[in-house]
Amino acid sequence: MNPGVHKVAVIGAGKMGETILSGLLRAGWPAGELVATARREDRAEQLRTQYGIEVLGNVEAAQAADVLVIAVKPQDAPTLLAEIGPKVPAGKLVVSLCAGLPTSFFEKRLPDETPVVRVMSNTPALVDEAMSAISAGSHATAQHLELTEEMLSPLGKTLRVPESQQDAVTALSGSGPAYFFYLVEAMTDAGILLGLPRQVAHDLVVQTALGAALMMRESGDRPVALREAVTSPGGTTTSAIRELENHRVRAAFLDAIEAARDRARQLAASVD
CATH class of the missing domain: 3.40.50.720 (NAD(P)-binding Rossmann-like Domain)
Known part of the structure; x- marks a missing residue:
């Protein structure tokens, strides 16, 4: 057409x-x-x-x-x-x-x-x-x-x-940009805590996020493979990932996105 x-x-x-x-x-x-x-x-x-x-x-x-x-x-x-x-x-x-x-x-x-x-x-x-x-x-x-x-x-x-x-799409990609913005906020705060100026920390995180997203889109590799390529045994990234797992960050994301899905259903029911 x-x-x-x-x-x-x-x-x-x-x-x-x-x-x-x-x-x-x-x-x-x-x-x-x-x-x-x-x-x-x-x-x-x-x-x-x-x-x-x-x-x-x-x-x-x-x-x-x-x-x-x-x-x-x-x-x-x-x-x-x-x-x-x-x-x-x-x-x-x-x-x-x-x-x-x-x-x-x-x-x-x-x-x-x-x-x-x-x-x-x-x-x-x-x-x-x-x-x-x-x-x-x-x-x-x-x-x-x-x-x-x-x-x-x-x-x-x-x-x-x-x-x-x-409803699952709404929870994952509809609300999804907010999750990434939240992550950038947290990483920027971490950079400041480590002694970086706010703008420097922000620029580092934003460009890293953009580059990582393009790598996923252009390479076609699974995220786990790309993560493992950065995660050397006993290295700095391994230490960071261990802390994320200890704090159940993956489980928190699962719960958060499920909650968003449930809220989408509630909103539809309240209007109908």
Whole structure:
């Protein structure tokens, strides 16, 4: 499917919605084929000025576009769908960026057989390095998934997963950037404790994290093999890894990510 064939409405152009808009424009999607919605007029004017797109009301945008990207907060989705659901013509593709909400949530509130694709992305979309997992609803076809991938491709990598795995995706990659930021905070504090200036410690840790991530992506080696290559018997890294294991850091990560998965399920249940 070629860019520009489909008119796209981003409903709720907050940070992630704006990221989608800018990505589509970078991919060559004509500004005339994009519309957005915003709660405040000053925000609407900013979007018009910065991107040259039309900003409409929710119902107008839903009726004008072929693809509706729902980018509101999950708790705002019921009110939005109550507003636009009865007025959305049948056959529109709905792409949901609402964390935790299943495709069935939208299907129940939209015309019969509306194709819905669920997306869980993450904040590295802001630097075109997102990990976006997509899942088809009951009526979404391979073509709908391909179009969603085309829209998300400027923002990073996409991966198709069964919808039953989306809560796990939310816990692992959706929340994942925060875990890495937390680790960088801790390592930077350790550098300061060892006598390094904060900026020096920060630069050392950030570049090390970037280099390690690129090694994993480019080499194709398993993380354990890469770690073992750095971990000489009786060396400094061995001592550090032993302390991490003594403090059950691996187990803490397992528990933390499981807790995030459970919270995603709770949030979805509270909205539904």
